[in-house]
Amino acid sequence: MRLGLLATSIVTFAGIMVTLPSMAAFDSVEALGQALFFDKSLSKNRTQACATCHSPESGFADGRDNGVGGAVSLGDDGKSLGDRNAPTAAYAAFSPGFQLNExxxxxxxxxxxxxEMDLAGQAGGPPTNPIEMGMPGKAAVxxxxxxxSAYTTAFEQFYGKHIFNDAERAYAAMAESIAAFEKTGLFAPFDSKYDxxxxGEYELTLQEDLGMTLFFSQQFSNCNLCHQLKQLPGSEGETFSNYEYHNIGVPVNRVVRKLNGVAEDHIDHGLLDNPQVDDPNQDGKFKxxxxxxxxxxxxxxHNGVFQDLRTVVVFYNKYNSRSTxxxxxxxxxxxxxxxxxxxxISLQELETGPALDDKRIDALVAFMKILTDKRYEHLLE
Known part of the structure; x- marks a missing residue:
């Protein structure tokens, strides 16, 4: 997929060459979406773009501290804090449309x-969210x-010359363009040490090899019950999520709640907050x-409550260990x-497998580190 633009004004983010829109002529919907993804003018105060909270320099997650150790994102107004952690946009295209499976x-x-059903739905959310990009409505965007003029030319070229006669259609076209960009290989290179x-291009260390064995074996851990999509370990294109929803007993992030104005006793109901879901058995579940x-x-x-990856593994292990x-x-x-x-709480999954000693916990962390795209390996240091 070629993302070239017929102009100059190029900047680079994490090895991704981006042409900004002021002088650009776009030769594809993906190229238009790329410019939109990095365009801060689509926020109320012109300080924030999609790339602000999904930075290509930070694994397409929010690399800013935001006064909360990066747990949640800061809005365009410079003061509003969210209540959920911004998930990476990398590999997001592989999540299927929201559905109830067989x-x-x-x-x-x-x-x-x-x-939101898909990437276009997601892309359309932040610009008009009052604590994110803060625009008053779709028409304002x-x-x-x-x-x-580069945008108007491109929109009329790709979506019809009367596209701006209907603000709803034009807004949807914007979201579809961003989604098209997010579906390109820039977001999913599959070039980690694991890949x-x-x-046959990388030799695992003994610790990484042990971690891989533990990860894919239900006899020794419960990781792959939820974090394996393909039927067999080692399958090409593994994204390490089955995209199901589970409640794993995550505690409230009280540090965030003290700063973002959300009451500490507020309950984030997760999947049950999805307007398409009214089953109380889904309360507290997250993707x-x-x-x-x-x-x-x-x-x-989902709330950025843990800072360290090893802490996450220890948290899971508490369900299988009697150790104080x-x-x-x-x-x-x-x-x-x-x-x-x-x-x-998904106790059936969480209580599968034995307790893990420190050696095995460290091995699992080592394995998860080799799931890092090549361009981000320097961040591990």
């Missing part, structure tokens, strides 16, 4: 609760698009994230916080 389980969609190992680039896209969990040590959050030195939603 097993009666909800899968897929975009956002932590699957409330379209007016910003029309400020730029290179499968191609299983990809593990691609997981070592460089923390903090972790495993009941302590290593980041706080205190007992794990109570689950935000205590019902519907």
């Amino acid at each position: 097993e009666g389980k909800y899968v897929g969609g975009q956002f932590h609760d699957g409330r 379209v007016e910003r698009l029309m400020e730029n 290179r190992y499968l191609r 299983v994230p990809t593990l691609r680039n997981v070592a460089v896209t923390g903090p972790y969990m 040590k495993r009941q302590i959050n290593p980041e706080s030195g205190k007992q794990w916080g109570a689950p935000e939603v205590n019902e519907n």
Whole structure:
């Protein structure tokens, strides 16, 4: 897929060459979407773009501290903080459309609760979200698009010469263009050490090899119950998520709640907040994230409550270990916080497998580190 633009004004993000829209003529919908993805003029104060919270320099996650250790994102107004962690946009195109599958389980969609069917739906959300990009409505966003002659030319070329006669259609076209960009190989290179190992181009260390064995074996861990999509380990194109929804007992991020104005006793119901879902048995469930680039896209969990990847593995292990040590959050030195939603916890999956000693925990972390795209390996250092 060629993303070339017929102009200059080029900047580079994490090895991705981006031509900005002021002087550009776009030769594809993907190229138009690329410019839109990086365009801050689509936010109220012109300070924020899609790439602000999904930065290509940070694994397409939010690499800013935001005063909360990166747990949640800061809005265009410079003060509003979200309540959920911005998931990576890398490999997001592989999530299926939101649906109830043959097993009666909800899968897929975009956002932590699957409330948008696909990438276009997701791309259309932040510009008009009052605590994100803050635009007052779709028509206002379209007016910003029309400020730029390169955009108007491209939209009329790709979506019809009367596209701007209907703000809803023009806004949808913007979202579709961004989604087209997010479906390109720039977001999913599949060139990690793990992928290179499968191609015979990288030799695993003993620790990485042990971690891989543990990861894919239900006899020794429960990781692949949710973080394996393909039927067989080593299958090409593995995204390390089955895109199901589970409640794993994640505690409230009280640090964030003290700063973002959301009441500490507020409950994030996850999947049950999805307007397409009214089954109370889905309360507290969130979509299983990809593990691609997981070592460089923390903090972790839907609310960014854990800073370190090893902490996440220890948290999972608490369900299988009777050790007092495993009941302590290593980041706080205190007992794990109570689950935000205590019902519907996926104990069948969480309690599968034996307790893990430190050697095996470290091996699993080592394996997850080799799921990092080549261009981000320097971030591991």
